[in-house]
Amino acid sequence: MVPYRRFRISGGFDVTHPKRTIMLGLLLGLTTPSSAQGLVEVVTTTSIQNTLLQTPTVSPTVPKVPAPAAAPATPADAARPAVAITPLTDAQRTLLAQAQAAFQAGQYPLARSAFERLIAQNYTHPDAHFGLALTLLAQNDDKGAAFEFTQFQALAPGRYEGPYNLGVIATRQGRFEEALRLYTAAQGLMKDQAPPAAQRQVLEALATEQTRRRDYAALTTTLEGVTTLEPGDLNAQFRLAQARTLSGQGTAALPGVYALLQRAPARVDAALLLADIYVTQGLPDRALRELDAAAGRVTNGGDRAQLLLRKSDILAARGDTRGAVLAAQDATREDARNALAFARLGELRALRGDRPGALTAYQGAVRLAPDSAAYRTGLAAVRLSLGQVAQAARDAAQALRLSPDAATLARALYVQGVSAYQQRQYAQARTALQSSLRRAPSADAALWLGLSAYAQKDYAAAASALAESVKLNPTITARQNLASALLATARYPEAEAIARGLVTESPRNAEAWYLLGLAQRSQQRTAESRQSFKSASNLGHSKAREALK
Known part of the structure; x- marks a missing residue:
């Protein structure tokens, strides 16, 4: 069985530019x-999705x-006008x-x-x-x-x-x-x-x-000028610290962040930035302690949920998925209206193999944010892993109607294609999987595309798709299926090479021995093929036993 592909919800970003200045x-x-x-x-930073917030953009x-006013004095070294000015x-x-x-x-x-x-x-x-x-x-x-x-x-x-x-x-x-x-x-x-x-x-x-x-070094210099003009502007101070961090000067930003938190202890954005800086310095434990401290200073559940979600990200990045699940679960309790918290919980539960728990969490995310294509796609993927194929197909189709971004679009098409394959709708499966691959290269999508083509007896197309899957990720499943497709297209030496590689790596792989026997028999090497079939038969392969009769 081809492994279920886990979908990760990616954070997006919004940059608001002034319409008029x-x-x-x-x-x-x-x-x-x-x-x-x-x-x-x-x-x-260090595999963590970090959303750094700033103050709202001007709508000028x-x-x-x-009102009439006298012109300011012109610097002595300023350029002279092209023509002499005639006084009014x-x-x-x-x-x-x-x-x-x-x-x-x-x-x-x-x-x-x-x-x-x-x-x-x-x-x-x-x-x-x-x-x-x-x-x-x-x-x-x-x-x-x-x-x-x-x-x-x-x-x-x-x-x-x-x-x-x-x-x-x-x-x-x-x-x-x-x-x-x-x-x-x-x-x-x-x-x-x-x-x-x-x-x-x-x-x-x-x-x-x-x-x-994204010229953050120059932005740092400019924002230093802003804070010099208005030293009491806390938002400007935060933006300066953020720019320094984005320009790779996280350590230099720390004094400003701490000074800001002394004046505004409940600022969530500053606490998150502080944690990000410590993570980039290779100090995740320090980042976690700062987030815990900030959680004790904030005044509402929504703010605590943001801090807990960042804590969950850091724990997941260091491999503590259990702790990450607990932190995300706490975030949903602190803010029962936070769809991202439910989606993150669903993603983490799926990662730990708790698919029923993941299903419940994603259902919560979709209930809170029904127009989110990413959450709907995550729900579809979990349903697919649970064998709820028809429901997965419906959720994927709905996600596709929600104007998803490019990555989510590719994932939704993937789920739609696999769902169609499992319902034996091979033509629909090929269409969806080909569309997914055009948007994002994927070993899994190429594998299922190859299986769909094989099911339609289009062996040449199957071999092409499976070869792409192997190129992207040479799993045993992909290589065995590629060997089968090559045999079906009479490309026996290539099939033999793949099968021989599989049995060399895994001598107890009965299917690989069987495929090797087929490739050898197709090239009239009967003695070698019988030995391969015998190895497969000894490992319990029923078709190999039939081939020996």
């Missing part, structure tokens, strides 16, 4: 309060409250104020008209271009806004607002490499120009693109 309006005296920034990231908007006349300053007031009131067509008139009167003054750019952006005219920000940048090359806002447009249009370059330029220009809130805004935009690139 706040436009800096500081040339016009605009300030917009910063929103919380952050992301969700997943890293894997175009500023609505412009009194009448032009009045027109600028009118345009800004219209923008502030949300009267964008009126503001646009006023800014365009001012540009026609004095093209070389940057304020008019900047105001028009903001107005066009508010009207979702990214192309026009980009043109005006480019003119502003040419007329005020030492100002950070130009590259920053061009970076915002690049981000909105998915040109992330260009956005990173522009935000980096803005960050280099903003010193001594921007107030703290605007500096953080630039740094947060830069951090978003560095995170997108």
